[in-house]
Amino acid sequence: MSIRSGAFALFVALGLVPAVASAQQVSDDIVRVGVLTDMTGPYADFAGPGSVVAARLAVEDHGGRALGRTVEVVFSDHQNRPDVGAATARRWIDTERVDMIIDMPNSAVALAVQQIGRERNRVIINTSAASTELTGRQCSPVGFHWVSDSFALSTGTTRAVMEQGGRSWFLLTVDYEGGYALERASEAAVRAGGGTVAGRVRHPLNAPDFSSFLLQAQASRAQVVALSNAGTDTINAIKQAGEFGLTRRGQRLVGMFVNITDIRALGLATAQGVVATEAWYWDQNDDTRAFARRFAERHRGAMPTQYQAGIYSAVRHYLRAIDAAGTDDGPAVAAKMRELPVNDMFTRNGRVREDGRHVHDMFLVEAKRPEDSRGEWDLYRILATIPAEQAFRPLAEGGCPLVRQ
Template sequence: MSRLRGAAAALALMLAPAVAPAQVSDEVVRIGVLTDLSGPYADFAGPGSVLATRMAIEDHGGRALGKPVEAIGGDHQNKPDVGGALARRWIDTERVDMIIDMPNSAVALAVQQVGRERNRIIINASAASTEITGRQCSPVGFHWVSDSYALSTGTTRAVMAQGGKNWFFLTVDYEGGYALERGAEAVVNAEGGRMLGRARHPLNTPDFSSFLLQAQASRAQVVALANAGTDTINAIKQAGEFGLTRQGQRLVGMFVNINDVKALGLATAQGVVTVEAWYWDQNEETRAFARRFADRNRGTPPSQYQAGIYSAVRHYLKAIEAAGTDEAMAVAARMRELPVNDVFTKNGRVRPDGRHVHDMYLVEVKRPEESTGPWDLYRVLSTVPADQAFRPLNEGGCPLVRP
């Protein structure tokens, strides 16, 4: 009888599925932060994105599956060819396993294609185009923080509810700006508003005079800025010099960040309404994280995108642990399965198209007399629930989504 039991046990062991050992390629998990280190998007992304990545690695313990995790940074110079070439070099020669950030949608889409071709995880944090999770979605591609749908539709609905019916768009001349304009225009048309004109400006232009004159001549109630970074800052400053707001036109920022508001000052930016994915002064947890970040960032708290990068890197490393490997497809599957609960969001989830969905927040820039500190800049007006904030899954055209 004992022999029979022994034979049965041996047979069971032989038939049991093999458990694959944990595997990390090249014995190191390498993360590349591809960002704008010195251009118009450096304040809300840039060096702060690299810092957020390193903080996420440290808070995870510095290792994944017992192997060290490293981060490197690089500047895409807002050029898709430069970003794509750097991504290929990182993957092919420096054995980078995941690339994150990519402010500038044209760069983001180029790098996502590289990740698809070379089977590497790509997490777009700071780009805006919904094409990242639309027709150009990728099985190893993700979009983490916000996008043009969340930014444009939420802001546009709020302003229209306050009586802003006639619109003029001042749009940066590349896909990210076009996407913001398309999303907002769809809401304007659907809710009975009117488009009175549009002007396209080059990226990082110092002179908005000709474009603002067109906006002024249109007599639109709302002048919407479908741009970002220093372009938004310069446009708002020069709009004040031209007297647009004094004449009754309202400036609305589709891609306003806390860094922009700080640079402008409350006297100039007060009353601007926008949508944010994260704000440092939401609760004690966000405030504690912001203090840690600011201590290493010359006193500046994280932008929504830098906080999102921290979240995405933590989620990626958790997915590696859950998958038992850093192989991209296996990790991507786990990233889509695991919930997201961290300092960035609670009860976030990743859809089949790679879109991380989470609550968004409608905010208004405070008046100078309302502010109690140098970074006390926003009043949170309302929460936009995750299922309303982002484009419905079946409307994006992502080939990964089954009808």
Template sequence: MSGLCGMVLALLLAPLVARAQLSDEMVRIGVLTDLSGPYSDWAGPGSVVAARMAVEDHGGRVLGRPVEVAGGDHQNKPDVGTALARRWIDLDRIDMIIDMPNSSVALAVHQVGRERNRIIINTGAATSDLTGRQCSPVGFHWVSDSYALSTGTTRAVMRQGGRSWYFLTVDYEGGYALERASESVVRADGGRVLGHARHPLNSGDFSSFLLQAQASRAQVVALANAGTDTINAIKQAAEFGLTRQGQRLIGMFININDVKALGLAAAQGVVATEGWYWDRDEESRAFASRFAERHRGNMPSQYQAGIYSAVRHYLKAIEAAGTDEAMAVAARMRALPVNDMFTRGGRVREDGRHVHDMYLVEAKKPEESQGPWDLYRILSTIPADQAFRPVNEGNCPLVRP
């Protein structure tokens, strides 16, 4: 009889034990993004939409508790981003922070996660330092990075004859990282770097920088910037006639939203590297259709799709760990494979880098497009083991020699 009573008591207590593994009455996810600045089109409100879709598709609950998504604007300022991250963690009990377009903000919030023992998943930042010297046991980098974005494009353009380069770079760490990675490939493959120009974030006038690039007579003018900076630079380069004079413009951090804003008449022929494209296959098209219904008809960027993937993986890791404690969840995130609409056969390395196939894409000619978002052709697939920096080259302290 006593054995039966024990079994009954265990069954009654089981839900309480499971719930006790969560630190609070719910799991809270904070999407720290650029809601109205230069990166808001390919991150911003759409990142919040993607995170909420991921929660809904997981069933809205984890370990029997509801999951909540909050959004916040870092205004592209590290002090604003870190202050909001600390408030979220200390006062609002946020369990995981995701997105962070802008590498300076991302590196700062990465450190907050380390200090406060909270999962930080960067999807929108470029700097590969997040999984290099600045790697964290609770930090992850999901979609792409400066190494993947710049090296794939650089190698492709050099194979097409682009031997001399001039870099037009946004003046913060994300731009420097793109430039460094690309320049290393140019030099290693026997090319020449003829100059660099630095511009402030969210510039309206690129005339002086473009004149310097034009005067260099470099075959390739590489834009190591993003968002409205990339769009404005390409538009003004057309006005200066750079391409008509034989120079080629390369977007190191160009996104589908940038191509859409530019229009194919201006963007045609631009080569870039993407981690995901909405028209890749049936599964990606189905997700994109659902996303567009919620986000004013816009197709998701690779970063918004990455938000969805990373949130789903995080929730699966909580389920597998039986707790939302950051170190336990981080261990499960590294152990579980990533198979979803974003990628097949993805995995998370010990340095926190999510490795997956990347795609070399080219903006179509206007007459080739079949619709407003039919903007790319996929030129080739870059296998995961070639797309990202080798794990032993990043100097991450978490990587065993």
């Protein structure tokens, strides 16, 4: 070895050649972000193509580069099939050099993809799935859950509504495990808060007619009618509750899994008074409105949903973590993501726990009356802020093996 090459090796070993050392810590010439979503199915409105738009905006706002390397966004449709999602994740990681995978509306897909990431040490960020198992028994050192989850949507919502005076509840639940989980959590929160369950009924999946169920809810005289369902079932239940005049007669209709796209599709004449929980709303402040305008310009005039805004936040945080870690190595970046605070237009003073749960404030919202709305997307008024420590499941209760006991 020559004196010159020996000296260069020493400088590299001592970390005194930052430009060269940094370049050597990048796996290839491109940092690839893969948006794995539902492009055409039941979750396409609140995730789907808008998730791709949000990811691209995040990359642009980061300067288009990380550690001096170009950042590229790729996307694919998982078709709501875990086998398709897992196969796409394997191909992306093994042959197409994708560094991080994000979104995954559909909890079964999300859990399958998180397992692939765990096996291959690639960062996986779930923004649209609801299962708390992602940060529970199936948590991952390189796995994250960013926006909301079933605990926040059930327990967090129930507690917030009870604080506003909702003491007696009627539980209207879809007849499968996802509905049961929401119902159990909500009922536990009602009883823990000193409230009562005045009645309950379960309906089949994709029920076309809710009239008999809603009549039972009216007869119960419960202050709150809670919908532990999703998608078409939630939309049909809200629509028919509007026809029955449920909210106009003084009962509060609470949706455990309601999105702003559902409210817009229903229209405020039907959806007025529906209460839900959101992680983010486009009309909160100047920063959220500025982002929403840019997003709408690229997404057919639609305002971003909480999940699409979460995509933006998570991608920005991931790219910051690459820069801070000095590498795109999955475990190193994941460790830095847990270390860095989250402050952006999505949240203030957010943080990422050991189990991968991004913890932040949530918001109890109510669909406006038509006469109070100033435009097509002016749909919510914020009733209350749910503090981060109340919104999400306590760290010690999740069963994540990564959590120090």
